[in-house]
Amino acid sequence: MHQDTKQVAAHMKEFAFNILGRAIYDATYSEMMRPFAHVLSVVHAAHGAEILIKSRIAEEHPLLIFSAYPKSKTTDSLLTMEELFKHGRTLTYSELPEVLWATTGYRMKEVDEFLKFGALRNGLVHFAAPTFNAATETLRFTFEVVDPIARDIWGETFIEYAGYWDEVIFEGHLMEQLEDAAIQLHPETRKMLE
Secondary structure, three states: OOHHHHHHHHHHHHHHHHHHHHHHHHHHOOOOOOOOHHHHHHHHHHHHHHHHHHHHHHHHOHHHHEEEOOOHHHOOOOOOHHHHHHHOEEOOHHHHHHHHHHHHOOOOOOHHHHHHHHHHHHHHHHHOOOOOOHHHHHHHHHHHHHHHHHHHHHOOOOHHHHHHHOHHHHOOHHHHHHHHOOOOOOHHHHHHHO
């Protein structure tokens, strides 16, 4: 494989952390002057979670996130990122829990919630916004499903990335939303937010 593929996992993880931070930001504040921000938080959270899981799989080997590969006839040299972008197909969201387990041994604790949230995202993207509290669903997913995964795998969290979008989010705004929705927090996340 080409040398460019060596940094795939690290770039994916950083991108996922930023997307998840944006999802938290969009879910925390009112939609006033930001139409569909809460619905977009669902889309961002699911997308961020997908990239995050793929980044862990890619740490084992970048090609493990692909279900279809470029053919050797498409290039005269080593497999490049460009070839993967053009001709590769990555795993689907619903395949990720099993592939994560098969490649790393890590078992997601909240697989059903992970899959339901992916289905929710798909419904929103393809059929528009139904009537439900998108902000609460996003916060519940990011804090109860995805944050524990990031902490288990890397001993890190993406929560502070929400502050990149608005540094005052941690001055009570976010915690108020979490408490109102009775969202369970990882003990280290609770310490960070208090």
